[in-house]
Amino acid sequence: MDSRIRTRLSRRTLVGAAGAASALALTGLPQTSLARAQATPYDGEEVTITYGFWDSAQQAAVEAQIAAFKAHMPNITVEPQITPWEDYWTKLQTSVAGGEAFDVFWINSASLPVYAASGSLLPIDEIVGDGGADASMFPAPLVEMYSYEGVQYGLPRDFDTIALFYNKDLFDAVGVEYPTDAWTWDDFRAAAEELTDAENGIWGAGLQTSWQENYYNFIWQNEGRLLNDDRTECVVNEAEACEAFEFLTGFFTDELTPSIAIQQSNPVADTLFPAGQVAMLTGGSFRAGAYSQADANIDVAPLPQGRTRATAIHGLANVIWTGGQNPGAAQELVKFLAGEEGERILGESGATIPAYNGLQDQWLAAAPDMNLQVFIDAVDYSQQVPDPEVGFEWQIEIQGVVIQGWSGDIPADQICVQAAEAANAVL
Amino acid sequence: MSVVELTSTTRHRRRSFRPNRQARNEAKWGYLLIAPMMIGFAIFFLIALGASLLLSLTTWDMLSSPVWVGFDNYLNVVRDAEFRNALGNTVAIAVPNVVLRLVFSLALALALNSNIRFRAFYRVLFFMPVLTMPVAIGTIWKWLYDPAFGPINGALGRLGLPRPEWLSDPKTAVIAVVVVLLWSSVGYDMIIFLAGLQAIPRDYYDAAALDGAGSWQRFRDITVPLLTPTTFFLSVIGVIFSLQVFDLVYVMTRIDQSNQLPTVVYYIYEEGFRNFRMGYAITVAWFLLAIILVFTLIQFRLQRRWVNYT
Incomplete structure (x- = not known):
């Protein structure tokens, strides 16, 4: 190639082309606005839509729901697309940006504000009401989770609360009484000490790094708060929350729970507890299905109480992407999933508690050996994680400090102070 | 490349009375032959590079439009x-x-x-x-x-x-x-x-x-x-x-x-x-x-x- 041509190309033409092209690329980005998106109703055409979710434990239930939906709407084919939790949000974010997202997908309450504010979600008020989905059939706090600035974007499909799973065999071996609903923090701590058997590799308690299944519950039980009432500032440095962190840190310093280092490669809820190496675990109702199948002899009791009772409640929702080709068909699917039949299938699978009022018994029946009623009763004293508009980065910041503290790198009484600082830096 | 050069040199001898047109022709072939590579280079590299440089001057959550913030x-x-x-x-x-x-x-x-x-x-x-x-x-x-x-x-x-x-x-x-x-x-x-x-x-x-x-x-x-x-x-x-x-x-x-x-x-x-x-x-x-x-x-x-x- 002539060197004169190459010089000219690289110096002028290419730079100019790159500039023009990137300007094009910028203006070509999805220009979504908050203006209310509308969907044309489904007209009976033959279409295929995708349904994105993350939990492989619920795959069978989701496929059963899709089959039942197909019986009603034979011309709509729903393609289930499972993406593991670790990659789900990255995939969702990039696929929405790239204009290739799922037509209908699971969302959690922490992610709702980001997607709703950017206009990526279709409001569902068109399908709620006459002949459509009935919002009054769901617990009001869960419905409220999926409204943003007064607009409803989804209805809850399920809910989960937290309770105390325990391994009966390990309790029997040491002769400790099973946990009761009268248990206090002190009872929990005393039992953990008795059950811990370092020589045989048994830990009395399993305290996960999960905020939802672990420390938020204890903060609330001690009448502490996560955020101030305006949701603008993290206040876990208040005395109540600090006490809760110190109480939990004691389990790590006294080796009553697997250390952070051990949990790093052995997630306590997935491996050590069902393998019978941990006697008690604070865990979510979504784990009950797997534990009822585990070899270990597992039952469940309410969380021990502090100054008060408290448990974290959360529920997922099905939402519709505004960029889909067939929003009408997507609406039909969401309507079905939020109906009695769709929710009943979910309950019968035993994978998760259906949010639809009156269907919780279906879930209880799926694991009759366990006292799953405690999860339903816990709704009465449940609390929601407050969701400011900035997503859940602040919660990850808190977790980073908590993990350092439980690893022994931060003094117990400084965890709450540094956690609040870290969270406030991003709030 | 070498084939083009060969044919163009033989042509050059025969039609030496029109050197300009011949040179243009040769250049055209040259561009044509490197076009697939250059187009790929432009699409997958230069545009991405330019776009990323521009996006670094914005705040962008990938969901809504980027907002210009200069060198912040x-x-x-x-x-x-x-x-x-x-x-x-x-x-x-x-x-x-x-x-x-x-x-x-x-x-x-x-x-x-x-x-x-x-x-x-x-x-x-x-x-x-x-x-x-x-x-x-x-x-x-x-x-x-x-x-x-x-x-x-x-x-x-x-x-x-x-x-x-x-x-x-x-x-x-x-x-x-x-x-x-x-x-x-x-x-x-x-x-x-x-x-x-x-x-x-x-x-x-x-x-x-x-x-x-x-x-x-x-x-x-x-x-x-x-x-x-x-x-x-x-x-x-x-x-x-x-x-x-x-x-x-x-x-x-x-x-x-x-x-x-x-x-x-x-x-x-x-x-x-x-x-x-x-x-x-x-x-x-x-x-x-x-x-x-x-x-x-x-x-x-x-x-x-x-x-x-x-």
């Missing part, structure tokens, strides 16, 4: 303590990695260049990790490093030595990650060094031996200087790859949503894909590019003093 992102990176921490971790991994990688791979290459038995078998053996997926490597090594149940601490315990919590303590995690990086990359450097060794004519060694040079002298005065171009190449790409470490720390040192040993690329991933700050993440990426460029330029500048091209 660049100023924020300079002040960002988390970025400095990530950069510190990256350098702490990169420096021992680059140095030890060269030492070990040269030692291996020398050993496997001699006439030992099963030479080909050993070469394949040491090269295998290079062909293995980094995520698989990270997962396996994470088990090996397990503080309670892993074989490494099991062996240390039986010898009565302390059993570190390898991956959750940033200090030991650096060592753990460097070991895995070395394990997975010396095979590549070894092959390049082997090629370099085999390019050194045997006569040099024979002549030196005749003159009474011992094996250490031959290594120091023949092997080392004649391998300097290879060493230079490997140290340049070693620095570039080490500064971009991501997959191993993603797999090995993460606990739940937190990472005790974030590197720069991990920080870019976190900011862009978890915290919805793509504009900022891109800015950090440009900083990383600048850092790599500076290191590489320094290396090219220094090579004049020690690299020996014969």
Whole structure:
């Protein structure tokens, strides 16, 4: 190639082309606005839509729901697309940006504000009401989770609360009484000490790094708060929350729970507890299905109480992407999933508690050996994680400090102070 | 290309009365033939590069339109303590990695260049990790490093030595990650060094031996200087790859949503894909590019003093 041509190309033409092209690329980005998106109703055409979710434990239930939906709407084919939790949000974010997202997908309450504010979600008020989905059939706090600035974007499909799973065999071996609903923090701590058997590799308690299944519950039980009432500032440095962190840190310093280092490669809820190496675990109702199948002899009791009772409640929702080709068909699917039949299938699978009022018994029946009623009763004293508009980065910041503290790198009484600082830096 | 040149020269002789038109024709063919490559280059490289430069001047959550913020992102990176921490971790991994990688791979290459038995078998053996997926490597090594149940601490315990919590303590995690990086990359450097060794004519060694040079002298005065171009190449790409470490720390040192040993690329991933700050993440990426460029330029500048091209 002539060197004169190459010089000219690289110096002028290419730079100019790159500039023009990137300007094009910028203006070509999805220009979504908050203006209310509308969907044309489904007209009976033959279409295929995708349904994105993350939990492989619920795959069978989701496929059963899709089959039942197909019986009603034979011309709509729903393609289930499972993406593991670790990659789900990255995939969702990039696929929405790239204009290739799922037509209908699971969302959690922490992610709702980001997607709703950017206009990526279709409001569902068109399908709620006459002949459509009935919002009054769901617990009001869960419905409220999926409204943003007064607009409803989804209805809850399920809910989960937290309770105390325990391994009966390990309790029997040491002769400790099973946990009761009268248990206090002190009872929990005393039992953990008795059950811990370092020589045989048994830990009395399993305290996960999960905020939802672990420390938020204890903060609330001690009448502490996560955020101030305006949701603008993290206040876990208040005395109540600090006490809760110190109480939990004691389990790590006294080796009553697997250390952070051990949990790093052995997630306590997935491996050590069902393998019978941990006697008690604070865990979510979504784990009950797997534990009822585990070899270990597992039952469940309410969380021990502090100054008060408290448990974290959360529920997922099905939402519709505004960029889909067939929003009408997507609406039909969401309507079905939020109906009695769709929710009943979910309950019968035993994978998760259906949010639809009156269907919780279906879930209880799926694991009759366990006292799953405690999860339903816990709704009465449940609390929601407050969701400011900035997503859940602040919660990850808190977790980073908590993990350092439980690893022994931060003094117990400084965890709450540094956690609040870290969270406030991003709030 | 050569076919075009041939035909155009024959035409040139026949139609020498119209040289301008002929030259234009030749240029047209030239452009046409490089077009597929240039179009690909433009689409997949230049446009992306230009777009990323523009996006670094915005805040962008990937969901709504980017908002222009000028050079705010660049100023924020300079002040960002988390970025400095990530950069510190990256350098702490990169420096021992680059140095030890060269030492070990040269030692291996020398050993496997001699006439030992099963030479080909050993070469394949040491090269295998290079062909293995980094995520698989990270997962396996994470088990090996397990503080309670892993074989490494099991062996240390039986010898009565302390059993570190390898991956959750940033200090030991650096060592753990460097070991895995070395394990997975010396095979590549070894092959390049082997090629370099085999390019050194045997006569040099024979002549030196005749003159009474011992094996250490031959290594120091023949092997080392004649391998300097290879060493230079490997140290340049070693620095570039080490500064971009991501997959191993993603797999090995993460606990739940937190990472005790974030590197720069991990920080870019976190900011862009978890915290919805793509504009900022891109800015950090440009900083990383600048850092790599500076290191590489320094290396090219220094090579004049020690690299020996014969």
